[in-house]
Amino acid sequence: MNDKDPELEALKERLEKAGARSAAASNSRSRSKPDPDLLPALTELAYFYHASGRYQEAEELYRQALNIVEQSESGAVSQQALEIMHATGFLLRLRERFSDAEPFYRGALEISQMLYGPDDPQTARRRNYLAGLYFAWGKFDLAEIEVEASLAAYRKIAGEESEVVGIASMALTLITSRQGKSDASRAHLKRATSLMPGTPHQCKFSTTGDLAAGLLVLSREKFKQGKQEEAEMLFRYSLLSETESLWPAHPLVAENVQLLADLYRSQYLPAEAEFLYLKALDIRRRVLGPDHLDVAVSAHSLGSLLHESGRYGEAMGYLKEAVSIREKAGFPPLLANALRSLAATHRALKEVDEAQVLEDRAEKIFNDYNPLA
Structure with a gap:
């Protein structure tokens, strides 16, 4: 994309002005820490670069933003730090830099545990995102551990017979099948079948979360037909909600x-x-x-x-x-x-x-x- 794009130029100007204000404030107060006022312009410009396919520049800006948050008064344990950490990790995942992405995903999960507790739905969702990273990476044993932890949380939150337990069970069906754990896979599939909607026609469609659930229902039907690759493709698509949660x-x-x-x-x-x-x-x-x-x-x-x-x-x-x-x-x-x-x-x-x-x-x-x- 041309650097003379009006939106890009406006974002750069905002960042320059924020930087000038930050430098003036730093001189007047003799501060050495970076100024949090830089954050909005930094993260917006990072997103712009990412959406334009300029991934390296986006990554550098996200890392700068994370450094500012970690040194701010709110500290490393904050919703802002969680979101920037997740955005950085997901950017790396999209570039298939899985080992580089893992610390950011795990860091976001740890922050969520400290902010909301281990059994909160937000923490379970972070576990699912980490499991998705491991699944894409081919580390199915680690993906299984994370989804099992999410499943335990969903049982506490929503009950044994809830649809969300069925959805997590469908994810485990695919993950354990990939590891050759046939008995475990069949058990998870049985639970998923009993708790999820019977057909894709019975799914609600008003949010991206509904879409993810519907895709897993379709994935289940493909798996029952012995179409493992198609079932896994649909499972990967069900993680689309992660993309929208970061960059709608x-x-x-x-x-x-x-x-x-x-x-x-x-x-x-x-x-x-x-x-x-x-x-x-x-x-x-x-x-x-x-x-x-x-x-x-x-x-x-x-x-x-x-x-x-x-x-x-x-x-x-x-x-x-x-x-x-x-x-x-x-x-x-x-x-x-x-x-x-x-x-x-x-x-x-x-x-x-x-x-x-x-x-x-x-x-x-x-x-x-x-x-x-």
Whole structure:
């Protein structure tokens, strides 16, 4: 990304001003400790670099921010330290630097234990994040230890027969299966089956947490069918809530939500797919701007899904949005696909003349880009 990006320049200016104020205050009070006033600008700039794919710069800023927090009056044991530590660890995990990420994940867990206690839901969630790191790293024995600890906490918090116990049991089903512990895996699966919703259709979909639970239900069904790899893929996706808890508007969230929507659509779960397409579209509009090609992808997907459901009037707006964006930029055959989808919706509404104009445009584009012509 260009360093002259207006948002980036504004963030840098904020950091420079905060640094100047910090230096003046330090001189006047003869302080040597870094000023906590730098933190908001540091963490925002770190996030900006991360979202732009400039991971090394983001990592350096997160480490600076963590150093400031640890030397501040609130000290290393604070919610602010926990969040920055987790953000740093997750950034490293995304780059598959698992051994570097581990101390940050474990540090965030330890802070949570000190702030909230070992059996608090927030601490259990931190354990699950650490278990997810170990699972991605291939350290299944360590992942099992953390999820077992979470399971014990959930039993105390919500009771033996709660759905959250079933969800943790499904995670243990996959983890123990990976270790060749067939008897343990079957026992965990039996518990998961009895406590979780029977099918993905029975899951709620209003939050990312609901999404994670729904993915584990789908994972359970794939596991029962002997599709271990697909079950594990869905388990990894269920950890998406970790991404959103840190960076709710991160492009990575939108990208994965879009992929999950495609997955649910392929599983004939249109309501769930619609929820996800809407979420991906909202994030992309806000983060990337209304004319970005990724916005067109989400708008086209949502419009096509609504068309398939017979909701032609609703589909029309999203398909027009996709066409409008792709008319300005992008690969012309993708514009042709969007034109065809919009034409099909006009035909479904008996608007034959409008449909024909769009179909003719699409046909011309495809003919112009025919590699065999």
